[in-house]
Amino acid sequence: MSILTYIAGWPLLAALLLAVVPRNYRVILRAIAVLATLIPAVLAVKMFAQFVPGANGYQFEQQIPWVESLGISYHVGVDGLNVGLILMGAIVAFAAALCSWEIQTREKEFYILLLVMTGGILGAFASLDLFFFYFLHELALVPTFIMIGVWGRGEKKNYATFQITLYLSIGALIALIGLIALYLQSGANTFDIPKIIEHAKANPLAASAQNFIFPLLLFGFGILVSLWPFHSWAPLGYGVAPSPTAMLHAGVLKKFGLYGLIRIALPLLPQAAQSWAQVIAWLCVGNILYVGWVAMRQRDLNLLVGNSSVAHMGFIFLGIASLNIIGVTGAVLIMIAHGFLAALTFALSGYIYQQTGTLQISELGGLCRKLPFIGTALLMAAMAGCGLPGFANFAGEATVFFGAWVKFPAITIIALWGALVIGGVYMTRAIRNVLHGPLPEKWNSLADAANAWRKLPYALLLASLLIFGFAPKLLTDKINPDAEKILNQAAPIKLVAHTATSGARN
């Protein structure tokens, strides 16, 4: 059996096991959940280390036929595009399980849902079969709604649950229509992604079919990723979500839509991708600039972080829209970096909420004195969030800028403004008002993360950001060859940097 089956399977099995553990065995419940996420994390590190960059085809592959008449099979495997995502997802899931100590009620159900979410999304990333790809994502998505609805916090909980459920279900539905249309139009009569791509190489989809399916996938997946203007579910949803849910959703689940675009839409609908690239590029200005401005006005730390996370999605879309190997590699790099970062920030804001009972920025201040560890970690997260070199996000963003500059110089300039100036403004404002300044007297009793066990999730996520920030080569060397394969379908004409001066300006 493939290591991938174990990575996705352990959490799902453990979820079943939890169902039979009595609910008052709290330590055991928690231990099982932590262990069932630790094992996949260790396996994912092993898989990442054994992965051979640029090898032909998929690695750690496994295929079991299921419904042969429709061409559905259980098919998992990794190449450069998803190997890093699975690693990131497994580490974030482990961190989320560790952070779940903040959940005090109905722990059993919470851990079951968390494990289902973990197994589902890791399985979705590993799937090379359209059916499982979609089904496993839905399996991970539904627990999100329940978790926000039951364990969410604040007055707006019900409205936020309602909104996020509505939005994401509709997004998933539109994407589903697109995928079914793709299945029917491709004529390959299989759900197997490699086979469909192979088939499409010989018989490309008609331009009209491409132009019909692409927007379905773009907006369906786009809604799942909070593409502007379909983003308003995200900050609010994350604002009320319990932090482990926010960590997993913002960090890992959200990347599904982007991954789907790169894995499915780019190679199968290359012509449509070319003609829609301009639209995507302009929409991502909405994410980067407009949502950046919105983030500047937020008075709640979680809403600020949520909006900033939406803004970061813009850089990924910009990388995809550039449709060259530099941009797409950068996009995948940011997907991974942002996964770690979003998980880290939501974990930290969750800690502060746990201690203070509020995330209103005006209520906080001077927390660095009482919470040196959490404060330093939050400071580093804020810096990573505004693109400081040394963190993986910078490597990704810089790469995307280089890739996008070739195709959209004007939009790249706007994106630079969003990354360097707007990001810098709201992040330093948040630091100034949350961590710096005098400490209000009521916070004198706050306690920092007490021991190594409590510090572990934050330290783990920070270390991941720093490792890939110092050595992005670890990721780019893996992503690069497969991004090129995807694009050889999407953009037969290889774009050269020097064309920036001659004609490619927009």
Place this chain on the structure above:
Amino acid sequence: MKYEYLPWLILFLPLLSVAVITLFTLRSKTVSSLISIGAVATGFVMTLLFINANGFQFSGELPCNWLSIGEAPGGLQIDFGLKLDALSMMMLLVVTGVGGAIHIYSFGYMHEDRSRARFFAFMSLFTFSMLGIVLANNFLMMFIFWELVGVSSYLLIGFWFEKPSAGDAAKKAFITNRLGDFGFLAGILMVWGLLGSLNFGVLQTSLAANTVTLGASATLAGLLVFCGAMGKSAQFPLHVWLPDAMEGPTPVSALIHAATMVAAGVYMLCRIFFLLNADALHAIAYIGGFTALLAALMAVQQNDIKRIIAYSTLSQLGYMVMTVGLNGPTPAMFHLTTHAFFKALLFLGAGSVIIGMHHEQDIWQMGNLRKKMPVTFLTFTIGTLALCGVPPFSGFYSKDAILAQALKQNNHLLFGVGVFVAALTTFYTFRLFFVVFFGKEKSKAAAHAHESPLVMTLPLIALAAFAFAGGFIGIMNNYGSQFVAGHEQLSMAQQASEPFKNIFPMVCGLGAVAVGLLLAFSLYKNADTDPLPAKLGGLATAMKNKFYFDELYEATFIRAHDFIAEVADWMDRWILEGAIIGTIRGGTDLGGRALRLAQTGNLQTYAFLFVLGVALVLYFVLGK
């Protein structure tokens, strides 16, 4: 090249120090400070060893790939490589040498502080970042370290983060620098787009073959890159952050906001000098000249000892940038180096005074300190004379080289500005000097001031030695060999007499010093209050309030950006969310109502629909 591993060690030792301090020794203040001091001091020794083995007249690169995507033309290759030549060697000496002195001084200055370990971790982070800028062999690596010095400066300005003013100043410095970096990165992208490489050496070669074709885009690229220098070196209109940055501890002001980081902009311009065409240089020269003048005027009416020196730094940076623009990277780097000596000296001297005065910074509370603090007084005097450009102190030589360069370029306007600023510099520096060290004690604290401990005065003495002799110990020779082909190596005596080869700028410079000194002497010798506001009226108020730039920016850019943000937030809340959610909700609602019509509860209707369905299915299955 011998000892190739040394530059890597020099660069990474401070980073190691950061890691060790943050991970292990945060609890022990003394161990942490010793680790940090050890890292930079070892770096200094290694730099000396490396130079001793290789000399200055060589040029080499130690490349190492950081990130590579795609094939050479059109692909992205980013190296993490070190560029080793006279320019980077000299800067290595300045950063580790002056930096080392300041690290040692900090051991005394920060002795009482409870967060000393954190302070030294930040100092090491800064040293690492600054060394990275100095050694970078390509644009993106320089940008990486550029951002890192920005963040270490942010952390150190906000070191006493509980003080609201410190937090605000740190934020302001970060954002202002980010504005410059925005232009810098855009410039880098543009250069890469035009020439397909990021490596300085490759760019220089391909540009030499390409000058004509680039034309206007070369000017634009040059000016965009200059934006980075504008932010870091605090040039008009991004100069506003530097005076506020004095909220940081005084050694920080000496290291970052006088000797090294703020000079990074000038260094970068010299590093990429080949990229700047005549038009870009022209703009750079005037911005530099204007900054020099503006800051000198502001300095005249400040009363905080550190702020006076900060404005003086701004003004001197303006000089350097102007000189780069006047096609003179050699004199610019010369002045950068001597300025690092005497300005670090002045800041550390001011720090010594502040400690002696129990954290009083208002010069009108001081007075007659020369008797109480003799070592500080003596070294401060040397720094003052060097800054004003009195022969034979180092500032005299470097300033003279600048004035001579302006004249050589036939730019009489900027030459005039240079001379006038020299007079202003002497005036405000001696104003500070007389008020602080002469006259009578203006407060109780001044009467009870005490000299600082040896760990603080020794670095002062070391820096004073260089501030005195910096003009003729071969600094000009080394920079000259970098920028001028076949540069003549001068002996020490020749260097000492260099200004006399060109009498006119020297006489103008010395005349300016004399005028400034006389004015300062007549106004401030024995003065208890400032007589100038009464004489200058509104002008003095404007100078004191920094010509209202902060207020202007607050009222325009900041307000505008906040307003846009408010509008965006409002739209998000009421239009996007409302409209989209409303549509979906309404649509679902409508759908529900429509479907309800079918749910009549009437069995006959259901039976009818059922039969209709069966008929349809049969038609499709059989009928076709």
